[in-house]
Amino acid sequence: MNIIEQNNEKIKGQLSGFDRIIINGFNRQLNNYRQFLFYLIQNNCDLKDFKPFAEEHTKSLCEHIDKIVNDENRPTYYVQSSKVNKDEIARNLLKEYPTDKGLVCAISTMELCDTMTVKGNKETKLLEVTRKSTKCKYYYLYMIDEEFGWIYLKIQTWFPFNVQIYLNGREYICTQLDKEGINYERYNNSLVDIDNIERAQEISDYLYNMNIERRFDGLVKKYVNLLPRFEEHLGHGYFWTVFECEYATDIMFNNRQDLENIFPSLVEKAFFTFKCDDIMSFFGRKLDWKFQGEVVSDSRKRYQGFRIKHKMKSNQVKMYDKYSCLRIETTINDPHEFKVWKYDYDEDTGETIEGSGHWIPMGKSTSNLYRYAEVSKATNLRYINALPLPVDAITPVKEIEEISKTIEVNNRSISGFNILNSETTKLLEAIASGDFIVNGITNKNLRCRIFKDEDIDSTKIRNKTTRLLNKLKLHGIIKKVNHSSKYYLTTKGRKITNSILLFKNIDLPNNYA
Numbered sequence: 014m015n016i017i018e019q020n021n022e023k024i025k026g027q028l029s030g031f032d033r034i035i036i037n038g039f040n041r042q043l044n045n046y047r048q049f050l051f052y053l054i055q056n057n058c059d060l061k062d063f064k065p066f067a068e069e070h071t072k073s074l075c076e077h078i079d080k081i082v083n084d085e086n087r088p089t090y091y092v093q094s095s096k097v098n099k100d101e102i103a104r105n106l107l108k109e110y111p112t113d114k115g116l117v118c119a120i121s122t123m124e125l126c127d128t129m130t131v132k133g134n135k136e137t138k139l140l141e142v143t144r145k146s147t148k149c150k151y152y153y154l155y156m157i158d159e160e161f162g163w164i165y166l167k168i169q170t171w172f173p174f175n176v177q178i179y180l181n182g183r184e185y186i187c188t189q190l191d192k193e194g195i196n197y198e199r200y201n202n203s204l205v206d207i208d209n210i211e212r213a214q215e216i217s218d219y220l221y222n223m224n225i226e227r228r229f230d231g232l233v234k235k236y237v238n239l240l241p242r243f244e245e246h247l248g249h250g251y252f253w254t255v256f257e258c259e260y261a262t263d264i265m266f267n268n269r270q271d272l273e274n275i276f277p278s279l280v281e282k283a284f285f286t287f288k289c290d291d292i293m294s295f296f297g298r299k300l301d302w303k304f305q306g307e308v309v310s311d312s313r314k315r316y317q318g319f320r321i322k323h324k325m326k327s328n329q330v331k332m333y334d335k336y337s338c339l340r341i342e343t344t345i346n347d348p349h350e351f352k353v354w355k356y357d358y359d360e361d362t363g364e365t366i367e368g369s370g371h372w373i374p375m376g377k378s379t380s381n382l383y384r385y386a387e388v389s390k391a392t393n394l395r396y397i398n399a400l401p402l403p404v405d406a407i408t409p410v411k412e413i414e415e416i417s418k419t420i421e422v423n424n425r426s427i428s429g430f431n432i433l434n435s436e437t438t439k440l441l442e443a444i445a446s447g448d449f450i451v452n453g454i455t456n457k458n459l460r461c462r463i464f465k466d467e468d469i470d471s472t473k474i475r476n477k478t479t480r481l482l483n484k485l486k487l488h489g490i491i492k493k494v495n496h497s498s499k500y501y502l503t504t505k506g507r508k509i510t511n512s513i514l515l516f517k518n519i520d521l522p523n524n525y526a
Contacts, residue, residue: 014504015398016279016339017264023271024264026210029390030217031182032202032259032342036225036379038233038251040243043173048247049129050142055246060140063131070239071150071170077238078152078168082119087112095124103155103165112157120153129172154236162188166232174239176251178229182220182261189216200336203263210265221386226253226379254377260389261342262397269337276334280319282401283332286511292323295330295395296350297388326350330392332400341396343389348375353384401511412509416488427487439463440481444491444502445510453499454491456482 017024042048058066082089088106092099099120106118130145149171158164162184167177183202190197190213197213198206207213233251234240244250266272320333327346334340345351353376357369375381375388417429430437443462444454460469460478467474482500485491490506493499502510 014402016275016400016402017397019402020266020271020275023267025206025267027262027264028186028204028207028210028213028217029262029393030186030214030260031220031386032261034180034182034258035256036178036180036229037254037256038176038178038229039254040173040175040247040249041252042247042249043129043243046142046144049173052243052246053142060131060142067130067172070172070174074168074170074174074237074239075150075152078119078154078236081236082116085116087116087118089119089121092120092122095122097122099153100155100165103153107155114157114159117155117157120155122151122153123148124151126151126169126171126175152236158188160188160228161185166236168237174237174243176233176237177256178232182217185220186213186216200338203261203335203338203340205265205335205337207265218386221382225382229253253379255345255348255379255382255385256377257344257346258382258385258389259342259344260386260393261340262390262393263335264339264341264397266337266339272334272337272339276339277319279332279339279400280321282511283321286401287323287399291399292325292330295323295392295399296325296328297391297395298325298350330396332396341393343392345385345389348377348381348385351375351384351388353381402508412505413512416490416509420487422487427484430484430488440485441490441510444485444500444506453494453497453501454482455498455500 017027043052053060053063053066056066079089088110090102090106092102099122102120103118110118125146126149128145128147128149130143130147131140132143132145133139134141149169151170152166152168154166154168156164156166158180161180164178164180164184167179169175181202183204186204187197187199190207193212195212196208197204204213230250240250320331322329322331328344328350329346330341330343332339332341352372352374354370355373356365357371358365375384413432417432419429420427430441432438432441440463443459456475456478457469459482460474464474464478482491485506486493486500489503490509491500492503494501
């Protein structure tokens with residue numbers, strides 16, 4: 014049983030899908046020293062003349078964007094600090110200069126950027142192509158897209174003229190629901206009630222299956238007038254990559270009060286119960302010597318409510334409340350921590366070879382957006398299934414008493430567990446480990462965990478572990494998977510182990526190692 018099943022009568026439904034997505038677009042050739050030099054040669058630009066050459070590109074781009082903004086009679090705004098909330102400014106300008114679709118406004122500012130340039134080499138006394146961190150002008154073009162809703166296009170006005178597109182999955186769902194006439198209730202960036210949740214889920218799932226690159230290419234061609242020149246001389250336009258991706262599962266409660274009754278308890282139990290290997294297991298990983306990085310949990314009270322976050326390197330999963338929605342959200346900043354299936358191709362025909370392929374580290378290409386969704390959805394589901402149930406706020410005394418007693422099974426006496434015994438506590442903590450949430454418990458991995466200082470391959474240790482597993486099973490703490498050697502925690506077992514971990518972390522923190 015998980016939090017959804019336990020509170021089924023208090024929940025309207027759930028919606029999973031992308032939240033914030035930031036897509037970067039860059040020209041590979043212009044970001045490569047050799048290809049950048051080739052572009053200068055193709056345009057008959059000597060290295061000593063690079064500055065006026067680049068300024069001509071920048072001037073052409075800025076004039077083109079300003080002309081579009083003026084022709085569409087939309088407001089412009091300049092902000093002196095890049096830290097100013099530009100989204101808030103854009104929404105205020107929309108109220109002052111309303112429009113139903115298309116360009117809303119253009120906001121410009123100076124920001125730090127990574128540029129391609131030409132400078133002298135002190136050692137060789139020659140000019141050379143290099144990369145440099147500096148400041149340049151950026152345009153933020155906010156618009157209401159007919160398909161994606163509220164988005165912005167960010168354009169760098171100096172070489173290599175990178176672009177960035179922001180879109181929001183919930184905004185996309187709302188835009189499509191409006192087109193289909195399906196009523197919904199929205200709170201900030203979450204949907205708290207939808208007349209047709211099944212249809213909303215179908216719309217959400219379609220987002221990561223569409224060819225968004227083609228749509229982005231069309232958008233950029235309108236505002237970046239330099240793109241035809243790049244394509245003519247270099248043969249390529251923009252290559253699209255996922256800079257940041259959030260995938261959220263919203264559990265919609267009937268009202269705010271139903272969620273408030275359980276949420277503080279959920280945050281407390283998740284913070285004190287989940288360990289490093291639990292957090293790794295949410296992401297489908299194991300905590301072993303190969304992993305190089307930090308695993309961190311932190312809790313924070315916001316003006317909206319509480320938030321708890323667990324980080325594995327730069328990837329994170331967090332839980333927070335948004336009015337009557339309990340949101341579980343996975344953010345992937347470093348996709349290389351996950352795998353994607355790559356098919357093998359026939360060199361002659363270019364077609365995939367049936368039954369072939371292998372797993373490789375996942376890259377940032379937007380073609381992997383479907384895999385971002387798969388990984389994030391699985392992470393959210395594991396987190397939901399692992400959440401300690403709010404009923405655990407009252408220690409399950411009855412269940413603990415039951416496992417402490419001797420029971421009779423097939424005319425055999427099976428002793429109970431002494432939960433105050435350190436060996437029993439070690440055993441229960443081991444079976445509640447995050448490693449076993451995904452992969453299940455086997456004789457081998459359990460004895461590696463609790464008998465790591467002994468000869469784990471000896472017959473004595475094997476038999477002792479078998480007896481422990483059988484004892485746990487007969488007391489209803491674990492259950493065996495048919496035709497398998499794997500065991501999983503039962504609902505009863507999860508309640509008992511969560512209570513013990515909470516007791517040790519909160520009531521006995523100094524005794525907990």
